[in-house]
Amino acid sequence: MLLRLPPEIIVRILCFLDLAELVSIIQAHPTLHEYFKAFPILQYRFATQAAQVEDNPRSTHGSVVAERLALLNSREQGWARLNFDFQKTISVQHRPTGIYDLMGGVYLLGDESRRALHYCKLPSTPSDPVSWSSIDVDCTLIDVGLNVYEHDLIAVVTTQPHPTNRLRHILALQLLQFSTGKPHPRARSPVLFVSESHWPRPSIGIEIVGSHLALVTTHFLNPLQPRDRFYVFEWQTGALKMVRSPRDPNEVHAPNHTYASVVFLSPTLLLLPNTRTAALDVWAIPAGADADEPTHPLVTLALPPLALGYAFVTLASRGEPNPATTTTTTASPRAPAFATAPEEALILLTARVRLVVLGFGIDTERDAQRLVMLVRRGDVLRVVRRAMERAGLGVLDEVGRALVVDSHAVDVDAEGFGEGGVAAGVGGDAGEDGDAGEGTEGEGEQSSDGALPQDQGHRGGDANANSITPASLPVPLRPTHHVPWPGWGPPMTRWMTTAGTPTRWITTSAGTRCVLRAKPRREDYGGGGGDEDEGEEGEEEGEGEGLRVLDFNPMVVRQFSAAEGTGPPTCTQGVEGNGEGGVEVEVVTRPSTLVHPAFEDPVQSALPYVSFTRRWSGGRRGSGFGLGFEGVLMDEERLVGLRTDPEHQRVVEIEVMHIGWTGTGAA
Numbered sequence: 001m002l003l004r005l006p007p008e009i010i011v012r013i014l015c016f017l018d019l020a021e022l023v024s025i026i027q028a029h030p031t032l033h034e035y036f037k038a039f040p041i042l043q044y045r046f047a048t049q050a051a052q053v054e055d056n057p058r059s060t061h062g063s064v065v066a067e068r069l070a071l072l073n074s075r076e077q078g079w080a081r082l083n084f085d086f087q088k089t090i091s092v093q094h095r096p097t098g099i100y101d102l103m104g105g106v107y108l109l110g111d112e113s114r115r116a117l118h119y120c121k122l123p124s125t126p127s128d129p130v131s132w133s134s135i136d137v138d139c140t141l142i143d144v145g146l147n148v149y150e151h152d153l154i155a156v157v158t159t160q161p162h163p164t165n166r167l168r169h170i171l172a173l174q175l176l177q178f179s180t181g182k183p184h185p186r187a188r189s190p191v192l193f194v195s196e197s198h199w200p201r202p203s204i205g206i207e208i209v210g211s212h213l214a215l216v217t218t219h220f221l222n223p224l225q226p227r228d229r230f231y232v233f234e235w236q237t238g239a240l241k242m243v244r245s246p247r248d249p250n251e252v253h254a255p256n257h258t259y260a261s262v263v264f265l266s267p268t269l270l271l272l273p274n275t276r277t278a279a280l281d282v283w284a285i286p287a288g289a290d291a292d293e294p295t296h297p298l299v300t301l302a303l304p305p306l307a308l309g310y311a312f313v314t315l316a317s318r319g320e321p322n323p324a325t326t327t328t329t330t331a332s333p334r335a336p337a338f339a340t341a342p343e344e345a346l347i348l349l350t351a352r353v354r355l356v357v358l359g360f361g362i363d364t365e366r367d368a369q370r371l372v373m374l375v376r377r378g379d380v381l382r383v384v385r386r387a388m389e390r391a392g393l394g395v396l397d398e399v400g401r402a403l404v405v406d407s408h409a410v411d412v413d414a415e416g417f418g419e420g421g422v423a424a425g426v427g428g429d430a431g432e433d434g435d436a437g438e439g440t441e442g443e444g445e446q447s448s449d450g451a452l453p454q455d456q457g458h459r460g461g462d463a464n465a466n467s468i469t470p471a472s473l474p475v476p477l478r479p480t481h482h483v484p485w486p487g488w489g490p491p492m493t494r495w496m497t498t499a500g501t502p503t504r505w506i507t508t509s510a511g512t513r514c515v516l517r518a519k520p521r522r523e524d525y526g527g528g529g530g531d532e533d534e535g536e537e538g539e540e541e542g543e544g545e546g547l548r549v550l551d552f553n554p555m556v557v558r559q560f561s562a563a564e565g566t567g568p569p570t571c572t573q574g575v576e577g578n579g580e581g582g583v584e585v586e587v588v589t590r591p592s593t594l595v596h597p598a599f600e601d602p603v604q605s606a607l608p609y610v611s612f613t614r615r616w617s618g619g620r621r622g623s624g625f626g627l628g629f630e631g632v633l634m635d636e637e638r639l640v641g642l643r644t645d646p647e648h649q650r651v652v653e654i655e656v657m658h659i660g661w662t663g664t665g666a667a
Contacts, residue, residue, distance in 0.1 A: 019049040052344040085660035104148030145206035149335040205261035210325035225256035273315035340511030343378035353598035494607040518546035546615030
């Protein structure tokens with residue numbers, strides 16, 4: 001019956017199938033297979049799903065389907081070969097600070113004066129012009145957040161002395177249009193007050209999705225331990241949806257050294273790594289101005305338990321691209337033709353640990369290594385949804401509408417989750433032992449900052465009585481639902497060390513990929529040992545310098561696993577490519593064990609990936625990347641090598657290595 005329809009109608013129908021269905025049906029009949037080969041739209045539909053990208057029909061890049069298909073195939077083949085279709089070196093013309101970002105095809109660097117931001121639009125073709133532009137601000141800038149494609153927005157965090165009290169400082173947000181550097185036309189107030197403080201320059205975490213701007217401020221190096229705070233603004237209206245005023249009893253804040261960064265899981269769910277409790281806290285953004293404001297996380301996902309005496313010094317996170325509230329009819333024409341679906345993108349967590357003895361931190365050689373955990377955003381969302389559903393709560397949809405409470409709520413103690421059940425205590429920040437802050441930097445100062453604020457009047461037995469369900473409680477009083485590490489982490493994460501890889505820059509992941517320093521060349525490289533302890537001692541610095549890109553796309557893993565037939569679950573093969581020796585490919589599908597003294601037990605993790613390594617010999621040596629690079633950043637279409645001056649470690653030159661496949665790319 002289907003084959004009696006006109007071919008154009010059949011193709012239109014096939015475009016609505018998911019990847020597995022499309023593969024099955026085109027293999028079921030030779031006519032359908034011929035349609036697949038004859039119609040680029042079907043091939044593009046297949047390719048976008050295999051690459052886990054979303055099409056942007058309004059993009060000006062690739063005006064017809066055949067062009068977009070060629071662009072996508074070029075990108076995927078280029079990443080599989082680490083083939084640079086062109087390279088371009090760009091000198092830094094100013095004296096930069098540590099402020100930087102790489103997002104939306106823009107590389108941004110702060111200025112030593114802290115009154116200007118310099119940025120460069122990175123080339124996508126060899127003929128694209130390259131130049132530096134700047135945005136000036138009238139206050140001392142601390143950090144920035146970008147949302148280029150969705151809102152043409154740059155949010156600048158600034159500090160200035162209080163006009164009447166020289167001992168205090170005002171922290172504010174300047175909302176500017178990125179393309180003009182002028183106040184953003186959709187911001188009702190282009191300057192948003194954040195807080196007053198005795199401390200002029202906190203460390204900042206900032207992300208912008210849709211109408212929400214999430215901001216984290218922390219003073220983790222301050223010996224007086226000011227509290228960490230995080231805020232959620234509606235940036236167009238200026239409304240403050242979380243954190244009201246510094247003295248408000250409902251203020252959402254945390255003890256010093258709790259939060260330092262934020263990731264959007266969805267337009268209405270935030271993930272904040274908690275250094276004190278060794279967990280990932282998930283917060284729900286209130287639905288509107290009149291909605292109850294939460295005072296504790298909705299769900300916490302435990303990280304692997306730390307060994308006695310160890311503490312996390314830092315936990316930093318990144319997830320790029322962010323979720324978006326735009327649709328196919330409102331997407332930006334400036335954006336690329338396609339980008340990784342946000343739910344398929346990696347969340348990168350970097351951690352540094354420290355041994356604490358008698359209140360003093362001791363950095364051993366192993367502790368100086370940073371640890372990395374990688375997990376897909378969609379997997380985290382599924383765990384959060386499952387925990388919420390088991391607790392009788394609804395879920396947040398993907399376009400930013402509010403938390404909906406289901407009518408079929410169940411008692412929070414009625415069902416467990418994983419191996420550890422669901423914790424029912426209100427304000428689950430400190431866990432059962434109440435010593436979450438012990439062992440962190442500046443530990444030992446336990447006061448009212450020892451836990452998130454709670455409504456003590458609702459901590460009695462009635463809160464857990466069978467007649468009380470989580471959904472029947474007001475939002476601030478709903479319990480935090482705790483998911484232990486064994487109940488979620490091992491099958492959906494991958495842990496490793498970053499031995500030899502500089503950690504000054506966290507913009508080292510994009511979409512389903514991340515970039516690391518190449519592992520030292522060994523005879524048994526990829527021999528299936530299943531051990532991700534990469535911090536071998538005695539390695540010569542610079543040995544086997546090069547880049548290592550890990551791709552966690554399940555379709556890429558399946559493709560390269562199939563190429564190995566019935567080989568071992570961890571294997572190596574050579575792939576033809578330009579450069580010296582081609583590209584080394586390692587397929588890792590078996591669980592790995594990270595043995596590190598900071599953890600109570602060896603950490604098991606099993607998220608499959610494919611590793612692509614490209615090496616160089618000779619030339620200037622950097623920190624293991626080769627070619628004189630001190631670090632390497634990435635976005636979805638390029639790698640960006642950073643060269644620094646040896647004395648001040650400032651970035652003096654960047655090298656754009658664009659990824660594609662023309663068959664004649666330069667090495």
